[in-house]
Amino acid sequence: MFTAFPLVWLLAVALRTTGSVFGFPPQLLPWPPSLSNFITVWDTMPLPRFFFNTVVLSGIAVTLNLILCSMAAYPLARMEFPGRKVIFALLLSTLMLPGHVGMIVNFVTLMKLRLVDTYAGVLLPGAVSVFGIFLLRQAFLTVPQELEDAARIDGASEWTIWWRVMLPVITPALAALALFEFVAVWNSFLWPLIVLKSPDKFPLAVGLLYLSGLFAHNTRAVAAGAVVMTLPIIVVFLFTQRYFIRGLMVGAVR
Amino acid sequence: MEADLPAPPARATGLLGLTRRQWRAAIIAYLFLLPALVLLGAFTFYPVLFGTALSLFNYDVISPPRFVGLAHFRALATDRYFWIALGNSVKFLLVVPVLQILSIGLAVAVNRPLRGIRWFRAAYYLPVVTSMVTAGLMWRWLLEQDGLVNFVLLKLGALPRPVSWLGHPDFALFAVMFVTLWKGLGYYMVIYLAGLQAIGPEFEEAAVTDGASRWQVFRLVTLPLLRPSILLASTISAIAALKVFEEVYVMTGGGPMFRTFTMFFYIFDKGFQQLDLGYAAALAVVLAVAVMALSAVNFRVFRQGGWSYY
Numbered sequence: 001m002f003t004a005f006p007l008v009w010l011l012a013v014a015l016r017t018t019g020s021v022f023g024f025p026p027q028l029l030p031w032p033p034s035l036s037n038f039i040t041v042w043d044t045m046p047l048p049r050f051f052f053n054t055v056v057l058s059g060i061a062v063t064l065n066l067i068l069c070s071m072a073a074y075p076l077a078r079m080e081f082p083g084r085k086v087i088f089a090l091l092l093s094t095l096m097l098p099g100h101v102g103m104i105v106n107f108v109t110l111m112k113l114r115l116v117d118t119y120a121g122v123l124l125p126g127a128v129s130v131f132g133i134f135l136l137r138q139a140f141l142t143v144p145q146e147l148e149d150a151a152r153i154d155g156a157s158e159w160t161i162w163w164r165v166m167l168p169v170i171t172p173a174l175a176a177l178a179l180f181e182f183v184a185v186w187n188s189f190l191w192p193l194i195v196l197k198s199p200d201k202f203p204l205a206v207g208l209l210y211l212s213g214l215f216a217h218n219t220r221a222v223a224a225g226a227v228v229m230t231l232p233i234i235v236v237f238l239f240t241q242r243y244f245i246r247g248l249m250v251g252a253v254r
Numbered sequence: 255m256e257a258d259l260p261a262p263p264a265r266a267t268g269l270l271g272l273t274r275r276q277w278r279a280a281i282i283a284y285l286f287l288l289p290a291l292v293l294l295g296a297f298t299f300y301p302v303l304f305g306t307a308l309s310l311f312n313y314d315v316i317s318p319p320r321f322v323g324l325a326h327f328r329a330l331a332t333d334r335y336f337w338i339a340l341g342n343s344v345k346f347l348l349v350v351p352v353l354q355i356l357s358i359g360l361a362v363a364v365n366r367p368l369r370g371i372r373w374f375r376a377a378y379y380l381p382v383v384t385s386m387v388t389a390g391l392m393w394r395w396l397l398e399q400d401g402l403v404n405f406v407l408l409k410l411g412a413l414p415r416p417v418s419w420l421g422h423p424d425f426a427l428f429a430v431m432f433v434t435l436w437k438g439l440g441y442y443m444v445i446y447l448a449g450l451q452a453i454g455p456e457f458e459e460a461a462v463t464d465g466a467s468r469w470q471v472f473r474l475v476t477l478p479l480l481r482p483s484i485l486l487a488s489t490i491s492a493i494a495a496l497k498v499f500e501e502v503y504v505m506t507g508g509g510p511m512f513r514t515f516t517m518f519f520y521i522f523d524k525g526f527q528q529l530d531l532g533y534a535a536a537l538a539v540v541l542a543v544a545v546m547a548l549s550a551v552n553f554r555v556f557r558q559g560g561w562s563y564y
Contacts, residue, residue: 003439004377007384009402010392072290075283082272082280087287094298102301104525104534105308109296111315125297128290158282187385190500194526205387209504212391219395226388237383241376245444 007230014038014224037224045215047225049200050207054186054229057203061123061185062178069132069177070170074162076133077140078148094130107194117197125191132177139173140166176243179236186233204229308535315529326536336537338512339520342427343541346495346516347548349431354488357439358480361446362472375447379440386437390504393433394420420506423513430501430514437501438494442487449483450476489552493545517541 014037041047075081076088106125107116115121143166151165167174189205196202199210208229212222237244272280309326311319330336364375381389396402397419404416419429457479461471499518502508508515508523517537525534 003381003436006392006396006436007380009396010388013395068290068293071286075286079279079283081276081283084283087291090299091294094294102298102305104521104531104538105301105305106297107526108313108315108531109300124293128293130294130298133290158286162286183383187383187387189385189387190503205385208387208391222391223395226391230384230388233383233385234380237380238376241372241379245375245379245447 007234010223010230011227013220014227016220037220038228040218041211041221041225041228044221045211045225046200046207047204047228050202050204051228053201053207054203054205057119057122057192058182058185060119061126062181064123064127065129065132065181066174066178068128070136070167070174071162072128073133073136073140074166077137078143078166091130091133103191103194110195116195117201118195119201121195122192126185126188129177129181132181135177136170136173139170143169172243175240179240179244182236183233305535306539308532309539311532313531313535315531319532322532326533327540329533330536330540335512335515335520336540339515339517339537340540340544342513342515343496343498343517343544345427346431346434346498347492349434349495350488350491353435353438353442353491354484356435357442357487358446358477358484360439360443361450362476364443365447365450375440375443378443381437382440384437386500387504389433389437390501393429393436394505397429421510423511426506426510426513430498430505433501433505434495434498438491442491445487445490446480446483449480453479485552489549492548492552496541496545496548517544 015034016037076084102125110116110121113121115124147165147169148161151161156164186203187205189203189209192203193206193209196206199207202210204225208222208225211225215222308319310321310323312322313319360378364371364378398404399416399418399421403419404413407413408416417425419425453476457475458471461475466474497518498516499522502514502516502519503522506514508519518541521534521537521541524530524537
């Protein structure tokens with residue numbers, strides 16, 4: 001298959017130790033299979049460090065997005081207040097605006113805030129995704145009014161209603177957003193590449209790129225690194241694809 | 255009876271014509287919105303304004319910005335690299351129709367209630383969740399002169415001799431487009447799948463009852479009903495094509511001979527390598543205008559039925 005085959009090939013390259021990566025004909029079956037490439041990269045490259053960094057970065061990014069997007073989406077979906085339409089239109093306009101224009105200015109901002117080469121600098125510009133706000137707003141809109149009324153009669157505050165009543169109901173949408181965000185941050189390399197300067201702070205994506213330069217001669221080791229980076233995402237995706245594709249489809253039909 | 259009741263007290267309207275309760279509600283609403291608005295304001299809205307302003311200045315971070323008016327835009331007109339980059343980015347739009355046609359076909363193919371079809375969809379979606387770093391490195395190896403792609407093409411007799419796809423000036427841009435295609439197919443497929451499932455089978459069944467062939471059903475019923483999805487998907491992919499960067503950065507670095515040197519690559523180079531931020535901002539403004547113009551055209555074509563497939 002056109003789409004999945006190259007990934008299988010990559011795995012085969014990473015699992016073999018002998019022979020040329022290239023060469024005719026290419027050997028597809030990794031025989032004898034061996035984990036030695038993985039051991040090589042794990043030992044010689046700071047791969048565990050990169051892995052840890054990526055987990056930390058993705059974890060914080062997902063948490064921030066879940067909290068901030070659901071906070072912003074709640075009043076937009078279920079409250080009446082002056083300025084709501086304006087805010088909604090402003091948010092909608094960001095989907096039309098090409099995001100890249102911001103990169104240069106954001107970098108200048110980070111320099112002024114002395115956040116270059118920090119995780120805060122990597123995370124802050126992406127801490128709220130407008131897509132996430134729309135996704136969760138859609139979910140909040142579907143919560144039955146009776147549920148909210150019942151809580152209100154019991155004297156619950158707006159904050160309690162959001163946290164205790166609303167969020168548990170929209171868990172599927174939150175899960176979808178968490179997945180999107182996780183994949184996006186795990187894979188992102190452009191912004192971290194710009195912001196981070198010290199290699200010991202690199203996430204996998206940036207680290208791999210950096211190492212592919214240093215280890216240009218050892219394709220198999222770099223391939224093993226790529227597998228280490230890609231496998232977790234693929235496993236997560238395969239286990240959660242229902243949420244994933246449904247979330248994407250809800251977003252698309254909107 | 256009703257006449258006996260005292261007139262209802264005039265609603266206590268306070269500032270801006272809002273009652274105290276409405277004020278309270280508004281304050282709560284804005285408290286919820288506050289963190290998101292602050293962050294979006296600082297990192298999404300402010301950059302648009304400041305970035306546009308920056309294009310009128312000389313700025314290298316170290317010394318304070320110096321106003322130069324439209325000098326950067328005038329310089330663009332005679333900047334060879336700008337025209338090369340713009341040309342390559344526009345050429346990259348070729349990937350859009352190919353991507354849409356293939357992903358519509360794919361969506362129609364997997365839009366069946368077969369057992370295990372879920373896994374097919376997942377397989378097509380895998381490249382979407384794969385990092386561009388992995389995808390780029392992997393295809394760089396596959397597209398090498400002695401790589402697997404050449405091996406297969408030679409075996410099939412489609413090539414007289416192996417080609418270094420990413421190293422050859424005539425092929426490099428197309429090879430990069432191919433990777434964009436590989437990675438994007440599943441994403442657009444899901445958009446079209448959502449569109450197809452929103453249509454529902456009634457229309458197609460009605461057409462079949464009227465004796466339409468499968469191709470007629472697809473062309474005359476499915477495709478027109480799919481128009482909102484086509485609008486969405488082609489706009490997204492056209493914007494992405496004009497802004498293409500990551501593929502280029504990982505696979506070719508703009509080469510060979512500037513054949514894959516795109517607008518975004520130039521912006522990155524000027525802004526972050528040469529720290530000529532004013533000029534980079536001017537480039538970004540041009541790209542932004544191009545992107546918005548393209549979205550507007552796209553909306554016109556598909557909204558007003560300029561495409562007459564009725």
